[in-house]
Amino acid sequence: xxxxxxxxxxxxxxxxxxxxxxxxxxxxxxxxxxxxxxxxxxxxxxxxxxxxxxxxxxxxxxxxxxxxxxxxxxxxxxxxxxxxxxxxxxxxxxxxxxxxxxxxxxxxxxxxxxxxxxxxxxxxxxxxxxxxxxxxxxxxxxxxxxxxxxxxxxxxxxxxxxxxxxxxxxxxxxxxxxxxxxxxxxxxxxxxxxxxxxxxxxxxxxxxxxxxxxxxxxxxxxxxxxxxxxxxxxxxxxxxxxxxxxxxxxxxxxxxxxxxxxxxxxxxxxxxxxxxxxxxxxxxxxxxxxxxxxxxxxxxxxxxxxxxxxxxxxxxxxxxxxxxxxxxxxxxxxxxxxxxxxxxxxxxxxxxxxxxxxxxxxxxxxxxxxxxxxxxxxxxxxxxxxxxxxxxxxxxxxxxxxxxxxxxxxxxxxxxxxxxxxxxxxxxxxxxxxxxxxxxxxxxxxxxxxxxxxxxxxx
Numbered sequence: 001x002x003x004x005x006x007x008x009x010x011x012x013x014x015x016x017x018x019x020x021x022x023x024x025x026x027x028x029x030x031x032x033x034x035x036x037x038x039x040x041x042x043x044x045x046x047x048x049x050x051x052x053x054x055x056x057x058x059x060x061x062x063x064x065x066x067x068x069x070x071x072x073x074x075x076x077x078x079x080x081x082x083x084x085x086x087x088x089x090x091x092x093x094x095x096x097x098x099x100x101x102x103x104x105x106x107x108x109x110x111x112x113x114x115x116x117x118x119x120x121x122x123x124x125x126x127x128x129x130x131x132x133x134x135x136x137x138x139x140x141x142x143x144x145x146x147x148x149x150x151x152x153x154x155x156x157x158x159x160x161x162x163x164x165x166x167x168x169x170x171x172x173x174x175x176x177x178x179x180x181x182x183x184x185x186x187x188x189x190x191x192x193x194x195x196x197x198x199x200x201x202x203x204x205x206x207x208x209x210x211x212x213x214x215x216x217x218x219x220x221x222x223x224x225x226x227x228x229x230x231x232x233x234x235x236x237x238x239x240x241x242x243x244x245x246x247x248x249x250x251x252x253x254x255x256x257x258x259x260x261x262x263x264x265x266x267x268x269x270x271x272x273x274x275x276x277x278x279x280x281x282x283x284x285x286x287x288x289x290x291x292x293x294x295x296x297x298x299x300x301x302x303x304x305x306x307x308x309x310x311x312x313x314x315x316x317x318x319x320x321x322x323x324x325x326x327x328x329x330x331x332x333x334x335x336x337x338x339x340x341x342x343x344x345x346x347x348x349x350x351x352x353x354x355x356x357x358x359x360x361x362x363x364x365x366x367x368x369x370x371x372x373x374x375x376x377x378x379x380x381x382x383x384x385x386x387x388x389x390x391x392x393x394x395x396x397x398x399x400x401x402x403x404x405x406x407x408x409x410x411x412x413x414x415x416x417x418x419x420x421x422x423x424x425x426x427x428x429x430x431x432x433x434x435x436x437x438x439x440x441x442x443x444x445x446x447x448x449x450x451x452x453x454x455x456x457x458x459x
Contacts, residue, residue: 002328004416005321008314012059019045025373033442033454036368036378045376046418048407051344052217053099053257053264055411058309061261061302068298077300078291081267084304088239088311089216089246091269093276095283096293096300100217100255101126103268105133106282107213107253110275111177112136119167120180120215121159122146122187125386127180127215127253129447136177139167146188147401149338149349154229155194156338157185157222159201168208179205182215183222183245187382189404190218190323190342192225195233195241202248211272214252219245220259221343224316239311251275258344261306261411265299319343322419323409329423334430344408348426350383351403354436359384360397361438364405365455367429370436371405375425382406385441386450 020028020043032038041047047054057065069075078096085094097103104127112118114135121142123131128138141163145153159181168176181201185191193201205212223241226233233241246252251270256262270276280290287294309315320343327341330348338347350364357363364381371377380386383403391398407422429436437457444453 002325004325004419005318007412007415008312008318009058009412017045018042020376022373025376029369029372034365034369034439034457035450035453035455036372036380037451039372039378043376044372044378046414046422047378048345048409048422049378049380051258051408051410052255053262054413055257055261055263056413057261057263057302057306058412060309061305064301064305065298068296068301070297073289073291075291075297075300077297077304081300081304084307085267085269088242088307089252089269090243091246091251092271093273093279094267094269095276095279095287095290096295097266097268097283097287098294099257099264100215100253100266101130102287102294103253103255103266104130104215106268106279106286107178107251108134108136110278110282111211113177116175116177117167117171118178118180119164119176121157121182121193122185123180124182124186124215125448125450127182128387133447140187141167142185142188146185146191149189149336149347149352149402152340154192154225154340155197156188156191157183157193158197159193161197161200161204164201164204168204168210173208173210176208176210178211178213178250180213180215182217184218184225184343186217186344187387187400188402189338189347190221190345191338192222192229192343194230195226195245196230198245198248211250212248213270214246214249216246216252216254217258218344219252219254220310220316221319223311224313224320225343227313228320238313238316242311256303256306259307259310260303261310262299262302265295265303267293267303319411325416326407326409326419326422329419330426333423333427335426338402338404346407346409347382348379348405348407349402350381350405354433356434357436357438359399359403361440361458362403362455363438364403365439366436366457367405369439369455369457370429370433371425374429375421377422377425380406380408381450385453
């Protein structure tokens with residue numbers, strides 16, 4: 001078993017959790033249409049559904065909460081957050097939003113037209129859905145190693161530069177409103193992109209005059225991976241690496257619920273003044289006035305402080321080591337995962353773990369159901385339920401490269417014993433995994449079906 005990292009903090013507030021019985025969980029799953037999103041949080045023992053907004057804030061952040069200025073316009077906390085964003089991200093303009101998908105929605109509604117295409121290493125669910133909702137098409141161009149779970153290539157979030165060049169050259173430039181890169185690559189295992197690759201992505205976008213936006217949700221974890229793994233970066237402060245990354249882009253979308261260590265909030269940054277004016281109009285319609293953007297003043301203050309806490313090297317070393325501990329424990333228990341362990345989550349290769357369940361019967365969803373049945377653990381399917389779609393031109397179902405289940409670890413929340421419980425629960429499932437059944441969808445919406453669909457177990 002790998003060594004567990006010592007927490008770089010002390011715990012002063014605790015929240016009780018309660019384990020349910022197997023019989024209770026069986027009933028609750030059936031009532032929820034076998035969709036773990038529909039389970040009440042109080043029925044979850046260990047919640048690894050997402051790391052978004054589920055972390056524990058610090059004493060400094062809670063102190064900032066008490067200094068919230070709830071003025072409608074021009075609250076002091078807006079200016080505190082503006083100073084932090086200017087210092088770390090360096091963009092000329094920004095607006096707050098209630099979370100990252102709101103920033104994506106505003107950007108897409110401002111720039112994306114029907115038939116447009118947006119390249120990325122790999123779009124996550126809400127990013128791709130916002131592009132599709134605006135009539136566009138998300139194009140994933142991550143390197144081939146990202147689809148090989150056993151590969152230990154250190155930067156599996158890299159964009160394939162040759163694919164990017166080929167895509168741009170074969171596409172009408174007017175149909176590419178902007179390009180992106182997601183840091184880290186949440187779709188493909190929480191894997192980072194290297195600084196060298198981000199520089200090349202920037203070079204290509206700028207050569208063709210394409211605005212470059214970074215999906216920055218886990219930029220601090222990505223920067224720390226660069227520090228650990230990339231030649232010549234080991235002695236640099238994490239904040240300096242982050243600053244260089246953002247200097248290569250024209251803007252970013254950010255869910256502050258990840259690396260800013262808060263429970264709600266986000267923002268959209270850009271350098272283009274004309275775009276900024278259009279974005280402000282969208283913001284006022286959808287989120288709120290440009291100095292609060294759907295957030296209370298206290299939330300703005302928590303983000304301003306959390307951005308710096310999320311860049312702390314001691315915290316990041318602990319964060320990545322905790323995730324690696326879970327991953328290495330699962331590997332030792334014979335559970336296939338995306339390697340090397342990512343920053344915020346471990347991704348179980350459900351397709352390899354349950355080879356008797358074909359992808360059209362959703363092995364990842366079957367595993368999320370089994371996890372809750374066996375241990376009251378909530379995870380999320382990131383395979384064909386989340387990412388398969390029907391091609392509008394051919395009518396064929398397009399499947400993602402991998403059938404994954406993500407175990408997303410909330411920041412500063414769980415201890416070693418919780419990680420050990422997850423590992424032991426997988427060991428229990430492994431002993432009877434060949435008996436697990438496939439899943440069918442009973443009811444689904446048009447977009448983002450994994451959030452609200454109903455399922456049933458195939459008899």
